[in-house]
Amino acid sequence: xxxxxxxxxxxxxxxxxxxxxxxxxxxxxxxxxxxxxxxxxxxxxxxxxxxxxxxxxxxxxxxxxxxxxxxxxxxxxxxxxxxxxxxxxxxxxxxxxxxxxxxxxxxxxxxxxxxxxxxxxxxxxxxxxxxxxxxxxxxxxxxxxxxxxxxxxxxxxxxxxxxxxxxxxxxxxxxxxxxxxxxxxxxxxxxxxxxxxxxxxxxxxxxxxxxxxxxxxxxxxxxxxxxxxxxxxxxxxxxxxxxxxxxxxxxxxxxxxxxxxxxxxxxxxxxxxxxxxxxxxxxxxxxxxxxxxxxxxxxxxxxxxxxxxxxxxxxxxxxxxxxxxxxxxxxxxxxxxxxxxxxxxxxxxxxxxxxxxxxxxxxxxxxxxxxxxx
Numbered sequence: 001x002x003x004x005x006x007x008x009x010x011x012x013x014x015x016x017x018x019x020x021x022x023x024x025x026x027x028x029x030x031x032x033x034x035x036x037x038x039x040x041x042x043x044x045x046x047x048x049x050x051x052x053x054x055x056x057x058x059x060x061x062x063x064x065x066x067x068x069x070x071x072x073x074x075x076x077x078x079x080x081x082x083x084x085x086x087x088x089x090x091x092x093x094x095x096x097x098x099x100x101x102x103x104x105x106x107x108x109x110x111x112x113x114x115x116x117x118x119x120x121x122x123x124x125x126x127x128x129x130x131x132x133x134x135x136x137x138x139x140x141x142x143x144x145x146x147x148x149x150x151x152x153x154x155x156x157x158x159x160x161x162x163x164x165x166x167x168x169x170x171x172x173x174x175x176x177x178x179x180x181x182x183x184x185x186x187x188x189x190x191x192x193x194x195x196x197x198x199x200x201x202x203x204x205x206x207x208x209x210x211x212x213x214x215x216x217x218x219x220x221x222x223x224x225x226x227x228x229x230x231x232x233x234x235x236x237x238x239x240x241x242x243x244x245x246x247x248x249x250x251x252x253x254x255x256x257x258x259x260x261x262x263x264x265x266x267x268x269x270x271x272x273x274x275x276x277x278x279x280x281x282x283x284x285x286x287x288x289x290x291x292x293x294x295x296x297x298x299x300x301x302x303x304x305x306x307x308x309x310x311x312x313x314x315x316x317x318x319x320x321x322x323x324x325x326x327x328x329x330x331x332x333x334x335x336x337x338x339x340x341x342x343x344x345x346x347x348x349x350x351x352x353x354x355x356x357x358x359x360x361x362x363x364x365x366x367x368x369x370x371x372x373x374x
Contacts, residue, residue, distance in 0.1 A: 082111025224252020
């Protein structure tokens with residue numbers, strides 16, 4: 001499987017008892033370690049108003065990380081376009097590309113607060129029978145994001161991110177504007193040209209991130225862009241996401257055939273029991289997200305075990321617990337192979353959170369070693 005590249009997705013998590021500054025330093029260190037271990041990409045997510053996540057501005061963290069690394073590709077996973085303009089996005093990434101040319105992936109996504117798109121099944125979609133893909137990959141029941149997206153915290157986030165009275169631009173139109181600004185072909189309806197300096201001609205690799213087979217998958221496919229699907233965020237819809245993307249794909253100057261990355265939540269240790277212990281805090285952390293409280297600081301195993309779980313709590317997180325890959329290097333690599341086979345992924349994106357930074361680094365180290373061996 002060494003021909004399938006592995007990348008890293010980092011939320012810049014804050015562990016209980018530590019600070020945002022600690023999390024940032026840990027992320028830069030992990031990027032340096034990932035570079036040495038042979039990971040192909042290192043992406044930063046964008047999240048807001050979360051006590052346990054410090055990754056609020058991918059471009060800023062990317063600039064810091066680029067100065068501390070030299071070869072690994074760096075990117076956003078993803079810039080939330082719902083509260084941004086095409087121009088500000090191209091300008092920010094143009095700035096960092098000017099000093100570190102050819103190293104950045106511009107991953108683009110729709111903002112939190114918008115429901116994932118729905119899509120009618122197509123004739124070539126991968127069948128799911130009794131919650132399993134044909135090769136046995138678990139595809140759990142679909143999680144409803146209604147409670148999360150309708151929460152006061154998400155509404156406040158949108159209010160604080162948008163200027164008063166502002167409305168988000170149509171997503172497909174926004175992607176087209178970004179492509180045009182990068183290519184130097186942008187024209188207003190009145191025929192006025194716009195040339196971004198720095199930004200125009202930047203050596204950026206564009207990706208669209210999506211959790212379903214809806215608008216994001218359609219936009220990525222129709223424009224011939226790379227697509228990243230989320231097994232770790234929405235495992236129920238990962239197959240429809242990659243199927244939808246491929247169904248809409250049209251060759252472009254960027255790609256002549258579809259190119260897909262798929263993410264997975266992973267914790268690796270020397271043995272299964274140790275890995276399960278390191279992953280103990282994951283359920284409580286996911287619960288804090290799914291209840292719309294905002295991601296808490298990642299708890300120690302002892303802190304997590306002190307939580308009294310209700311049946312409602314367990315239902316909130318069960319799909320994520322069931323699809324987290326936890327165990328020895330061999331066990332997790334087997335599960336990643338199954339995910340790759342089921343989705344036809346060209347790359348896999350690994351996201352790992354443990355309370356202690358050393359355990360997180362070790363997880364990526366063990367996985368990289370096992371993956372190279374296959």
